[in-house]
Structures are given as C-alpha cells and as structure tokens.
Amino acid sequence: MMWDDFLPLGQALEERFPETDVLSVSDAELARMLGALPMTDGAGKMPESADFFYQVKVAWIQARRTEPADTSMEADL
Amino acid sequence: MSQDALYWSPRGGNNVQDGWGSCHKFTSEQTNAETGKIEKDTIIVDLGQHERPAMFGGGQYDRVVPDLADCLDVPNCPSVDESDKAKAIFLTHGHSDHISGVFAYAMAGVKLPPVYGSEFTLNMVKKGFVERGIPADKQPELREIKAGQTVEIGGVKIRSMQASHSIPGALSFKISNASTAIFHTGDTKGDESSYLQGGVNFADYAEIAKEGKIDLMTFDGTTAARKGHATYESEIFDCYDKLFAENSKHQMIVPLAAAHCERLATVIAAAEKNGKNVILNGGPSMDTNLLGLQMSGIDLAKKFPHIAVVGVKNPLADKLDPKDTITITTGIYMEKDSPFVQYLQGKNNGFKFAKDAVIIAPLTTDKNEKMAFLMATSERAQGHTIITAATRPKMYGSGHAQADDFRRIAGILKPRTVAPIHTRTPGADDFNKLAAEEGYGTFPRQVKNGEIVKVTNKECALVAQDRQQWFGVKIQGNTAELTSIKDTSFKTAELKRRRDAYRAQQETQKRACLAKFAGRSK
Numbered sequence: 001m002m003w004d005d006f007l008p009l010g011q012a013l014e015e016r017f018p019e020t021d022v023l024s025v026s027d028a029e030l031a032r033m034l035g036a037l038p039m040t041d042g043a044g045k046m047p048e049s050a051d052f053f054y055q056v057k058v059a060w061i062q063a064r065r066t067e068p069a070d071t072s073m074e075a076d077l
Numbered sequence: 078m079s080q081d082a083l084y085w086s087p088r089g090g091n092n093v094q095d096g097w098g099s100c101h102k103f104t105s106e107q108t109n110a111e112t113g114k115i116e117k118d119t120i121i122v123d124l125g126q127h128e129r130p131a132m133f134g135g136g137q138y139d140r141v142v143p144d145l146a147d148c149l150d151v152p153n154c155p156s157v158d159e160s161d162k163a164k165a166i167f168l169t170h171g172h173s174d175h176i177s178g179v180f181a182y183a184m185a186g187v188k189l190p191p192v193y194g195s196e197f198t199l200n201m202v203k204k205g206f207v208e209r210g211i212p213a214d215k216q217p218e219l220r221e222i223k224a225g226q227t228v229e230i231g232g233v234k235i236r237s238m239q240a241s242h243s244i245p246g247a248l249s250f251k252i253s254n255a256s257t258a259i260f261h262t263g264d265t266k267g268d269e270s271s272y273l274q275g276g277v278n279f280a281d282y283a284e285i286a287k288e289g290k291i292d293l294m295t296f297d298g299t300t301a302a303r304k305g306h307a308t309y310e311s312e313i314f315d316c317y318d319k320l321f322a323e324n325s326k327h328q329m330i331v332p333l334a335a336a337h338c339e340r341l342a343t344v345i346a347a348a349e350k351n352g353k354n355v356i357l358n359g360g361p362s363m364d365t366n367l368l369g370l371q372m373s374g375i376d377l378a379k380k381f382p383h384i385a386v387v388g389v390k391n392p393l394a395d396k397l398d399p400k401d402t403i404t405i406t407t408g409i410y411m412e413k414d415s416p417f418v419q420y421l422q423g424k425n426n427g428f429k430f431a432k433d434a435v436i437i438a439p440l441t442t443d444k445n446e447k448m449a450f451l452m453a454t455s456e457r458a459q460g461h462t463i464i465t466a467a468t469r470p471k472m473y474g475s476g477h478a479q480a481d482d483f484r485r486i487a488g489i490l491k492p493r494t495v496a497p498i499h500t501r502t503p504g505a506d507d508f509n510k511l512a513a514e515e516g517y518g519t520f521p522r523q524v525k526n527g528e529i530v531k532v533t534n535k536e537c538a539l540v541a542q543d544r545q546q547w548f549g550v551k552i553q554g555n556t557a558e559l560t561s562i563k564d565t566s567f568k569t570a571e572l573k574r575r576r577d578a579y580r581a582q583q584e585t586q587k588r589a590c591l592a593k594f595a596g597r598s599k
C-alpha cells in the first residue's frame with residue numbers, strides 16, 4: 001500500500017468508521033484512524049501534512065457517493 | 078514593433094447555444110528588439126468541461142472538453158511546435174465548467190503546463206484528482222496565486238484581481254505584454270458584499286485602470302444584458318433574514334446548490350442573526366466543498382460563533398431542537414446525491430423533517446422545474462409551507478453581472494473594446510448592443526469558439542474564423558481517451574426533436590407546479 005492510494009484508504013475508513021462526521025475529524029484523530037486500518041500495516045511513514053489529510057478526507061467522502069461527483073451545478077454558473 | 082500583438086481565441090464558453098466549457102487561449106507575439114525575432118508566448122485561461130455531453134455525438138461521450146491539440150501534445154494528434162505550446166494554465170475559479178478539462182487531459186496522459194489559481198481553486202483541483210484516482214505522476218504542477226499578484230510567463234504578464242462569484246477565490250486577470258493589455262473578467266458579478274471572504278473591491282479596478290489602457294475587455298456575458306444589477310449577497314441576506322424571522326417557530330429547510338459556497342455563508346449569517354442553529358446536510362457534494370473551505374482556512378463554525386454550525390453526522394446535531402434549527406441541504410437542481418431529494422423521493426435516509434417544517438427554496442419554476450415538480454408532488458412534502466423565489470425574488474441571485482454591473486466595471490476600466498464571454502449567441506448579441514450604446518467598441522457579432530482576435534494598442538480585429546472543435550472524452554477507470562468531435566450534433570434534427578420534447582415536458586411540469594403551489598405558497 002502507498003500513502004497516496006487515497007481512494008482505497010477512503011473506502012477502508014468508511015467501512016471501519018461509518019457515520020463519522022468527516023468534517024470535524026482533526027488531523028491527529030485521522031492519523032490515529034489511519035494507523036488502526038489493517039491495510040496500513042507495514043506501510044512506510046505517514047506523510048502527515050495538511051495536504052495529505054485533506055486528500056484522505058476527500059477520498060473518505062468520495063466513498064459515500066452513490067452518484068458521480070461531477071454534476072453540473074447551476075444552469076448559469 | 079508594428080507586429081506586436083496579443084491574440085485572443087475563445088476555445089470554449091462562447092458557444093452558439095450555451096456558455097459551458099470555458100477556455101480561452103491568449104498568445105503574445107513581440108519582436109525582440111535585439112535579435113529581430115518574434116517571440117511567442119501562449120497561456121490558457123480556464124479549461125472547463127461542457128456540462129451537457131449528451132448534446133454531442135449522439136450522447137456517446139462521458140465528457141466533452143475544449144480541443145487544445147494546437148497548443149498541447151495530445152495522444153494521436155500531430156505534435157505541437159515548441160513555440161506554439163501553452164506555457165501555463167490560469168484558472169479563474171473552481172467550478173467544473175472552468176476546471177474539469179484539466180482532469181480529462183491529465184487522465185488522457187497529456188503533460189499539462191503548470192496550473193495557477195487561488196488557494197480555494199487549487200483545493201478544488203486537488204479534490205478532483207483524488208476523486209478520479211489520478212496518480213501524482215499524471216498531475217500538473219499546481220502554483221498558488223493571490224489576488225493582486227502578477228506572474229510573468231515569458232513576455233506576458235498575468236495580473237490577478239479578486240472577482241466576486243458564487244464561490245470563493247474567484248479571480249479576474251489582466252493579461253498584457255509590452256504594448257497591449259486585455260482584461261479578462263472570468264465569472265464575476267461586481268458585488269462588494271460577501272459573508273465569506275470579501276467581495277469585489279472597486280478600488281482594485283481603479284488601480285488597474287491607472288496602470289494603463291485596456292485594449293480589450295472580455296466580459297462575463299452570462300446575464301450582462303439583463304436590466305439592473307445582479308442581486309447582491311447583502312440583499313439576499315436581507316431576504317433570508319426576513320424569512321427566518323417570519324417562520325421562527327418552525328424548523329426550516331433551505332436547499333441550495335452544493336458548490337454555491339458564497340450563498341451558504343449568506344444563509345448562515347442570516348441564521349446567526351436570528352439565533353438559529355444550522356445543520357449542514359447536503360450530502361457528499363456539499364461536504365467536499367465544505368472541506369475545501371476548511372482547507373483554505375475558512376471554518377464556518379468559527380466564522381459564526383454565536384450559533385452551532387454542525388454537519389448532520391456530528392453528535393451535536395441530534396441534540397439540537399428542530400424548532401431552533403435551519404437545515405441547509407442541496408437539491409435545487411434535483412441533484413441525485415442530495416439527501417433532501419432522496420428523502421422526498423421516498424428514501425428513508427434519516428432526513429429530519431418536522432411535521433410543520435417550512436421549505437425555503439430559492440427556486441424559480443422555469444429554471445428549477447424538476448425540483449419544483451418534486452416538491453409539489455412528493456407525498457412527504459404535502460401539507461408543508463413552501464416558499465420559493467417565485468414570490469420572494471431576492472431569495473435567488475446568480476453569480477453573474479447584469480447591465481448596471483457592466484456599466485460600473487467598464488466605467489472604471491474604460492476598455493477600448495469589449496467582447497462577451499461565457500454566453501450563447503443571443504446573449505452575446507444583446508450584450509454587444511448594450512456595450513455599443515454605452516460607447517465601447519464592440520464586434521459586429523459574438524466572437525465564437527475557435528475564432529481568433531488580434532489585439533493591438535490600436536485596434537481589435539477578427540483574423541481567423543475557425544470552426545470550433547471539442548474533444549469527446551471516454552473514461553475508463555482513471556484513464557481517458559480524447560477524440561475530436563468534428564460536428565456538434567445539436568444542429569441535427571434528432572437533437573432538435575429531443576430538445577423540443579424536453580421543453581414541452583418542462584412546460585407541462587411548470588404548469589402542474591404552479592397549480593399545486595397556488596394554494597400553499599406565501
């Protein structure tokens with residue numbers, strides 16, 4: 001596993017911690033949650049940058065989608 | 078030196094039938110005084126997607142994006158001369174009709190030049206890479222720019238300025254070389270009010286005007302010919318403020334567009350004024366926008382400290398009395414992933430909807446007919462008071478300038494010539510008429526995608542009339558294949574038939590809604 005395999009990480013987080021309010025999870029908490037996933041066993045050092053946690057959170061929310069992300073939003077946007 | 082010029086070529090957004098898929102190519106040509114050689118620098122401003130791919134090629138494409146094979150090396154297309162290659166992509170803001178072409182090109186393995194944008198815009202781009210599983214080695218380099226900053230790409234200067242749109246981090250660009258200057262507004266409405274990050278500052282325009290003559294202004298023409306000014310966030314605030322006060326004994330449900338972060342802040346500000354807590358329950362699309370805000374240093378809970386602003390999954394949300402809360406959700410465009418839409422369609426997703434809840438929806442029946450129809454017909458909405466923009470027009474405001482906003486901005490910048498962008502032909506014609514009446518130089522008709530305008534410090538001239546081409550994008554996993562679309566099939570009889578059928582259906586739904594709403598709206 002590589003730390004930039006964001007989508008599988010997001011999927012695993014959603015399976016392990018469903019119903020979490022992703023928006024209020026702190027980076028430190030997220031690091032602990034990631035560490036608790038079996039798939040991160042043996043992975044190298046976690047990047048732990050704000051950018052990294054942002055991308056993980058995006059992937060986590062993505063795992064909740066039942067519809068594609070790219071919807072046109074407004075007829076005159 | 079007489080050869081020196083800036084060339085503007087709209088490549089998307091200046092369509093015949095709509096304004097989707099913004100993309101503009103700017104090329105500077107300047108003679109080097111020492112060598113006598115012509116130096117060429119090309120940049121791209123915005124690389125969006127057309128939001129109605131079904132209109133092309135009989136609906137066989139997943140996406141449709143501007144064809145930039147003349148300035149980017151695209152697989153299966155002739156390779157591009159080094160001097161013709163685009164050296165940078167500048168993004169005005171983070172909406173998909175301005176950025177999502179970046180993903181299609183990256184997925185197709187095209188090596189893109191560095192991408193410049195505001196912090197929020199680049200966070201939206203990063204989000205797009207993650208959502209599509211685009212690996213780091215296929216992503217272009219992202220370079221943040223701040224409003225007011227100038228970037229030099231070869232002999233071109235790109236100076237950014239804060240714009241005001243429905244999303245934070247929107248920028249306008251002044252693009253200039255030694256002799257010529259173009260001001261490209263991007264999407265903007267010229268609104269000074271904002272409850273998020275600050276609106277437009279007219280002093281910025283004055284400063285740009287001081288820096289020298291603007292030879293051409295490419296202006297957001299979406300609604301620019303419409304009378305009056307775009308509804309300002311402050312007016313929208315007043316409208317919600319009143320509505321929240323009038324309905325303060327009830328739970329209130331406010332569906333918005335997921336990407337409309339400015340409006341979200343305006344509504345929360347009005348809730349705060351009325352002492353109402355806010356529950357955010359807009360589904361994944363709204364959540365990723367909120368995440369992007371957080372990442373750009375905007376935490377709504379901290380910004381509005383006198384009330385609770387919480388996500389629906391936050392344990393605190395369950396403890397709030399529905400009577401004291403306003404639930405902000407999505408669905409005005411009938412987005413399939415909206416929890417409110419799904420709830421009204423009969424899904425048991427835990428959406429909290431008190432028996433006497435009031436729906437305050439900024440929808441107009443002619444633009445949001447699908448949602449209006451759902452609210453009018455859903456079993457679950459029966460008996461509820463529904464207040465829409467049909468009776469409270471200030472509830473809705475678009476992110477685009479109207480005639481007075483154009484007059485005000487152009488009045489400061491005093492461009493020699495103006496041209497509309499981001500609009501279809503009829504809108505462009507109306508805009509050109511308005512601009513001519515105001516005394517600005519105009520083109521005799523819309524400058525369409527693929528055409529080229531030569532801009533010098535003396536005149537603007539249409540020098541090439543190319544037919545616009547789009548790329549049809551077929552997506553497989555995290556890769557994409559780009560194929561040139563020679564003809565846009567909206568011209569075909571079949572498309573016309575489908576469009577007419579769609580319009581007839583809209584009309585029927587609209588009439589049904591109006592009849593249903595008649596007894597319930599106030």
Ligand SMILES: [Zn+2]
Nearest residue numbers: 077172174264
């Ligand atoms: Zn737009």
